[in-house]
Amino acid sequence: MRNTFLALLLFFSLQSTAQQTPYERSNKKETTTYNAAIAYYETLAKTYPKAKLLTYGSTDFGKPLHLLVLSSDKVFDPAVIRKNNKRILLINNGIHPGEPEGIDASMMLARDLLKGDKIPKNVVVCIIPIYNIDGSFNRRGTSRANQNGPIAYGFRGNSKNLDLNRDFIKTDSKNSAAFQLIFNTWQPEIFVDTHTSNGADYQYVMTLIPTQKDKLNSILSTYLTKTLVPDLYRGMEKKGYAMVPYVNSIGQTPETGITGFIESPRYSTGYTTLHNTIGFMPETHMLKSFDLRVDATYKLLQTYVDVVERDANLIGENKRKADEFVTKQKEFPLEWALNKNLGDSIPFKGFEAGKKPSELSGFDRLYYDRNKPFTKYIKQWNNFEPSVSIQKPVAYIIPKAWDKAIALLKLNNVKVEQLEADVKLNVETYYIGDFKTGTRPYEGHYVHSTVKVNPVKQTLQYYAGDYVVYTNQVSNRYIIETLEPQATDSYFNWNFFDSILDMKEHYSAYIFEDTAAELLKNNPALKAKLYEKKAADTVFTKNGSAQLEFVYKNSDYYEKTHNRYPVARLLSNVKLNLK
Structure with a gap:
């Protein structure tokens, strides 16, 4: 009898140990490797019928992106899930593998939801284990000089040395294309992209960047600011982790005030905004110990699950209304500016800052005194207003030669149609009047900005197979913010169309x-x-x-295509012969 008891005790002990994550087995000092993470998720999917591990596309490292799906009724078809009126929460980890808290927290979250049979009935939880697979293999413990653990971690750049959190529009990496395939297949209502912050010292373990409220559709923004964000803050406070907005200081220390983060579509949450998805970047504080950062991330992810389950119907209805609104929306902002005259004050738990002589140079240097904590109100500016807006056309006409733009539109669920036959059309075209270009490369590009256009009405020849993109779609924001050259992260600004800036003929x-x-x-x-x-x-x-x-x-000898932006605007709803 005693032997049987000991055998059972050993069996359950081994079972418990087997379900521990590599992070837990390391006494909470190490983050998991890519291979160990995927093996762990494969085991979960084999053990629990309510979990399924899927793969999508490829990455620059040659491996596919994995997606773990947790579904209480064992339905893993996103179309059926949406038909069943369930919400989809997508958690992305390791876009910067040197910021790995979400990688380890998500593994524990998935296990605990499965083991405790706690997968919510109205929410399907989707987890990308490690997005920047390439960078996760470039593993060391020194690349983030200011960070307090773990022992070793991945590198920010991928195998092309791209920062993947700048690649959601230009899509230079296969990683980005695979992510967009996942995102546009599953169409989550809520998206969470886990990060670790740099910057000032303060008392908080967790800071939070929600989708910029003024850029988000007003229906979604109201729910975000009035309900979702306040409840996340309250939930984390109860769990022992008071939060504060991301500390984006206007001066050297937070007491000078902070501003909101205006995420353009190159960033993950700027990209998700184009699709009426509410996005978040939780940023744990790099100077806090790794175990606290993982624990705070775990508890925040739990809170997301709880709130999305509670508000599942409301979140779904808000998304439906926002999608319906954007299909009919006439005017679209392209660029934004901070209103510096409109601010408020928020409570802030910091440490007193001071100056002392540098041991290196002898000059004064900044330091924070953790023996002198304080709580005080600081100024916050977080109101952004459109600085450039346009009226949408009936449709955009894109010659078929511009295949990368077409491929990305299709990847993002944009309905594109093709002309059946050659035709001349009256359109509005832009001539690029002026722009600025960076003097140094940024993420592999010499990015344009401050674009000025001269609109001209012309009759142009189009050919069978050229593309027509109508602006009566749920994807209108993606369409307009990529195809209008003045938009911050337009395809034009990312150099998709630079060949039109060259003259091909001249004169003696x-x-x-x-x-x-x-x-x-x-x-x-x-x-x-x-x-x-x-x-x-x-x-x-x-x-x-x-x-x-x-x-x-000013003569007919000058080529009319020089500086003419190739994507034209169809302003009248003429009947087109489409395939």
Whole structure:
């Protein structure tokens, strides 16, 4: 009898140990490796029928992205799940593998939901174990110089040295394409992307970046600001982790005030906003011990599950209304600016900052005194207003040559149609009037900004197979913020169309001088335009080459496609012959 008891005790002890994560087995000092994480999730999926481990696409490292799905009724088809009116919560981990708390917290969360049979009835929980697989293999313990553990961790860049949290529009990595496939297949209502912060020292373990409230659809924004965020704060306070907004200081220390984070679509939560999904970036504090950071992340993820389960019907209805609204929306903001005149105050638990001589240089350096904690109110500015807006066209016309843009539109559930036959269409086109370009590469690109366009109405020839994208879709925000060149993260700004900025033909000046003289003789309007320019611009008057160039660019010899943005706007609802 005693032997039987000991055998059973050993069996259950081994079972318990087998379900421990690598993080737990390391006495909470190490983060799991990629191979160990996937093996752990494979075991969970084999052990529990309510879990399924799926793979999508590939990554630059040659491995697919995994997605663990937890479903109380064992339904793993996203279309059926949506038909059954269930909410989908998507948790993304390891976009920066040196910030690994979510990787380990999600493993424990999945196990505990399965083991305790606590998967909510109205919510399907989806977990990407490690998004930046490439960076997770580049493992060491020194790349994040200021971070307090774990012993070793992955690297921020992927195998192409890309920061994947800048790649959600340009999609230079296969990782991004695989993520977008997951996102647009599952269409989550709530998205959480786990991170670790850098910056000032303060008392909080967890800070939070919600989707920027002013950029989010107003229906969703009201729920976010009035219900979801306050309840997350209250829930975490009860669990021992008071939170504060992400500490984006305007000065050297938080007491100078903080501003909200304006995430453009290159970032994960900026991208999800384009699809009317409420997104979050929880940022644990790098200076707190790793075990506290993992525990805080675990408890926050639990809180998300609880709140989404509680509000499942409301969240679904809000998303439905927001999608319906955006299909009919006429005006769309493209760029945003912080309103510096509109702020408020929030309580903040910090440490007193001071200056002391640097042991390295002898000059004064900043330090925080953890023996002098304080609670005080600090200023917060978190109101953003549109600085550039446009009226949507009926549709965009895209020549079929621009295949990367078309492929990304399709990946994002944008309905694209094709012309059946060649046709001439009256459209509005943009000529790129001015723009700025970075002097150094950023994420593999010389990014454009501050784009000015000159709209011109033209009749252009289009051909069978060219694409038509109507703006009566749920994906309108994605369509407009990628195809309008003035938008912060437009395809144009990410260099998709740079070839149109080059002239392909020109002239020999000594020959074109005679042609120009003939043009001025036969075209009084052009001659008047030239003399008007000379009268208004004394520098131009003294520059013969500039005058010759002026005549050329105002003649039929000048190529009409130079600086003409290739995506045209169809302004009238004409009947098109579509495939």
